[in-house]
Amino acid sequence: MQINFGGREIALKLVYYGPALSGKTTNLRSLHQLTTEGSRGRLMTLETKDDRTLFFDMLPLALRGPPIERGDRPGQAPGMTLRIKIFTVPGQVLHSSTRKLVLQGADGVAFVADSQISETEHNAASFFDLRQNLKDLSLSLKEMPLVIQFNKRDLDRVRSDEELGALARRGREPVFRASAVNGHGVLETFFGLMHLTWCKLDGEHQLGKMLGIASNELLPMAARQLGITTEVSKLLSSCVGGKLDRTVQVPS
Amino acid sequence: MNAEAPNVRVEDLVLDGRIQLEDLVDRSALDELCKTVVSLFGIPVRVYSNEGGMLADAAIEQELCAYVNRTTGGRRACESTVAAVKARDAGDTGDVVHPCFTGAAYRVIALVYDGRRVGRLIIGPFLPTSVAEAPASLLGIDPAIERERSQALLLKMPRAKQETVTRIAAHLKASLDLILFSGHKAFVTSQMHLLSVRESYRQLEDKTARLQEAFDKLKELDRLKSNFLATVSHELRTPLTSIIGYSEMLTEGLAGELKPEQLDFVKTIHSKGGHLLSLIMSLLDMSKLENGTMRIAMQSMRIEPVLAEVVSTLTPTARKKGIKLQLDQPAGLAGLAELRGDPERLRQVFLNLVENAIKFTPAQGTVTLGGAMIEDSDLDDEAEAGLSLVAPTRAFVQVRVADTGIGIPARERDRVFDAFYQVDSSSTREYGGTGLGLSIVKRLVEGHGGSIRIESNEPRGTVFVVRLPQAGP
Numbered sequence: 001m002q003i004n005f006g007g008r009e010i011a012l013k014l015v016y017y018g019p020a021l022s023g024k025t026t027n028l029r030s031l032h033q034l035t036t037e038g039s040r041g042r043l044m045t046l047e048t049k050d051d052r053t054l055f056f057d058m059l060p061l062a063l064r065g066p067p068i069e070r071g072d073r074p075g076q077a078p079g080m081t082l083r084i085k086i087f088t089v090p091g092q093v094l095h096s097s098t099r100k101l102v103l104q105g106a107d108g109v110a111f112v113a114d115s116q117i118s119e120t121e122h123n124a125a126s127f128f129d130l131r132q133n134l135k136d137l138s139l140s141l142k143e144m145p146l147v148i149q150f151n152k153r154d155l156d157r158v159r160s161d162e163e164l165g166a167l168a169r170r171g172r173e174p175v176f177r178a179s180a181v182n183g184h185g186v187l188e189t190f191f192g193l194m195h196l197t198w199c200k201l202d203g204e205h206q207l208g209k210m211l212g213i214a215s216n217e218l219l220p221m222a223a224r225q226l227g228i229t230t231e232v233s234k235l236l237s238s239c240v241g242g243k244l245d246r247t248v249q250v251p252s
Numbered sequence: 253m254n255a256e257a258p259n260v261r262v263e264d265l266v267l268d269g270r271i272q273l274e275d276l277v278d279r280s281a282l283d284e285l286c287k288t289v290v291s292l293f294g295i296p297v298r299v300y301s302n303e304g305g306m307l308a309d310a311a312i313e314q315e316l317c318a319y320v321n322r323t324t325g326g327r328r329a330c331e332s333t334v335a336a337v338k339a340r341d342a343g344d345t346g347d348v349v350h351p352c353f354t355g356a357a358y359r360v361i362a363l364v365y366d367g368r369r370v371g372r373l374i375i376g377p378f379l380p381t382s383v384a385e386a387p388a389s390l391l392g393i394d395p396a397i398e399r400e401r402s403q404a405l406l407l408k409m410p411r412a413k414q415e416t417v418t419r420i421a422a423h424l425k426a427s428l429d430l431i432l433f434s435g436h437k438a439f440v441t442s443q444m445h446l447l448s449v450r451e452s453y454r455q456l457e458d459k460t461a462r463l464q465e466a467f468d469k470l471k472e473l474d475r476l477k478s479n480f481l482a483t484v485s486h487e488l489r490t491p492l493t494s495i496i497g498y499s500e501m502l503t504e505g506l507a508g509e510l511k512p513e514q515l516d517f518v519k520t521i522h523s524k525g526g527h528l529l530s531l532i533m534s535l536l537d538m539s540k541l542e543n544g545t546m547r548i549a550m551q552s553m554r555i556e557p558v559l560a561e562v563v564s565t566l567t568p569t570a571r572k573k574g575i576k577l578q579l580d581q582p583a584g585l586a587g588l589a590e591l592r593g594d595p596e597r598l599r600q601v602f603l604n605l606v607e608n609a610i611k612f613t614p615a616q617g618t619v620t621l622g623g624a625m626i627e628d629s630d631l632d633d634e635a636e637a638g639l640s641l642v643a644p645t646r647a648f649v650q651v652r653v654a655d656t657g658i659g660i661p662a663r664e665r666d667r668v669f670d671a672f673y674q675v676d677s678s679s680t681r682e683y684g685g686t687g688l689g690l691s692i693v694k695r696l697v698e699g700h701g702g703s704i705r706i707e708s709n710e711p712r713g714t715v716f717v718v719r720l721p722q723a724g725p
Binding site for chain 1 (some may be wrong): 455
């Protein structure tokens with residue numbers, strides 16, 4: 001996170017992590033499609049011919065806080081802007097150093113796992129890789145806002161919902177089911193991650209006060225500015241297991 | 253947050269990375285883009301960055317402006333208008349109209365990238381469609397301004413509806429946005445490339461440092477081992493000398509006459525003691541060679557007497573095994589040049605090689621020593637390629653020790669020179685030895701500035717080829 005008082009900006013960095021071909025870029029593409037133009041920028045995809053994600057994708061979002069009343073002078077000053085940059089990391093094993101670079105300074109991580117049973121090992125390997133890279137960056141997985149998405153629910157030979165439920169209840173992290181290619185579960189994952197990240201950073205830095213909003217207004221504000229019509233509480237409630245719902249304080 | 257980072261922080265690059273028009277846009281290319289607008293609509297276009305620098309100036313001076321500028325009052329008014337337009341902010345809406353005293357107008361439009369203002373587009377002067385005649389602000393600016401002339405020139409100015417200008421601006425903004433996005437993307441890519449390479453480099457450096465550490469540790473261990481070897485060998489040698497000495501005295505009858513059987517036993521003790529001593533000596537040699545304390549007393553010498561002595565020393569051993577030991581073309585050997593070397597050490601070298609050859613050659617076999625003069629250019633080793641270019645030709649004395657023994661497989665040929673290495677290291681192996689001999693030989697030869705290599709002796713057996721540099725002129 002970076003706060004730039006001069007530029008009236010707060011910048012957050014969210015990272016979509018996961019094994020190669022698990023659908024991280026697809027998540028960003030869907031998110032790009034599901035949001036309206038006003039608050040989101042162009043999706044920047046850095047890729048080469050031979051490789052699906054040589055470097056990374058980046059989707060910038062900008063949420064504007066309400067104008068601030070000036071005590072000394074009449075009129076309103078423009079509010080703070082919350083800039084959110086969402087990154088994907090290259091999943092390919094050999095891009096370890098790029099992965100670590102992208103992970104630098106991350107405020108929250110969405111782990112996009114592949115639901116196919118055959119991919120179980122890759123999911124686990126990528127997760128250990130995440131943990132190691134965070135450790136190398138002196139970040140702790142324990143303190144990192146983290147949501148897990150089981151993507152590709154539309155495919156055959158995937159773990160059943162019951163299995164996922166059982167797995168999710170064992171873990172600490174909120175789990176979302178998704179089929180990113182169809183746009184399912186994408187907003188849910190994003191808002192789940194935003195929620196956790198915001199709760200942590202707002203608690204530590206009173207970001208809400210800076211933005212001029214109450215702590216529980218961020219997600220509805222984001223939904224509004226991004227043109228999302230589904231209620232935020234409904235998005236969040238699709239999560240399985242984890243500790244997300246205990247902290248949910250979203251006004252209806 | 254606050255990740256420790258190698259130098260450049262990625263979040264600086266991608267989170268707070270302020271995009272500056274100057275960094276991303278090529279001025280002359282932008283100029284050309286703006287000129288296409290001028291050629292289409294005749295309206296001047298200028299692009300300013302947020303930092304105030306002018307990036308493109310596609311303007312043609314309007315005749316009216318040139319006319320007005322010829323008058324004192326007109327020039328002053330024009331200058332102040334232009335300065336005001338340049339300084340004009342695009343306002344909250346990002347799009348303002350700035351009037352000119354001539355009746356013409358400018359549009360100042362904000363350029364936005366990634367939600368931030370990065371510069372301004374100034375379009376104009378152009379004549380709004382509403383203006384029909386020269387206004388009083390133009391006519392009164394200087395007494396020299398003539399109504400008719402200025403009216404005619406004013407109407408020659410490019411006319412445009414505000415909506416048209418808005419569309420021109422939208423087109424330019426979209427083009428610029430594309431340029432900025434492409435530039436930004438290339439910039440981020442190259443930065444990531446750089447960071448990624450730097451990170452890989454850092455990881456490699458880490459690994460190298462760890463390897464170096466391990467290497468240093470091993471080197472230290474190796475040194476300790478050599479020291480240990482030297483100390484132990486030395487300590488073993490002292491009592492052994494007594495054993496050999498006293499057994500010798502016994503055989504000489506200094507302690508009284510021995511019975512034939514006793515004499516036999518004592519002679520065995522004496523000879524085995526001698527064998528043990530030579531083993532210990534080679535261990536000592538090895539450790540001296542390893543820690544670099546072996547003294548090689550260089551002098552001008554000929555190799556022929558050394559070889560002849562080796563042959564005569566080992567002929568009894570060879571004969572006992574039924575092996576023919578011979579000097580090849582003794583006359584040719586006599587023609588070998590002098591070299592600089594330590595005769596004692598070289599004797600050790602060839603004694604060792606010939607002993608070895610005898611050891612590994614079965615009965616009825618032959619061991620042959622031959623010598624020849626060789627020029628550098630004869631080298632066939634690929635590693636020596638280009639030597640003719642970088643080093644002057646040198647002559648070598650080459651000695652070949654050829655046997656008809658069991659031979660050494662090609663893949664073993666480099667390793668046999670390693671200390672303690674045995675081709676057959678099983679405990680039931682046929683041939684004994686410490687595995688030190690060849691290692692000592694190699695180091696001694698190299699200590700003479702020479703080289704040793706192994707060739708196979710067709711149809712069977714091995715040839716050790718020793719090359720020693722000829723003494724300098």
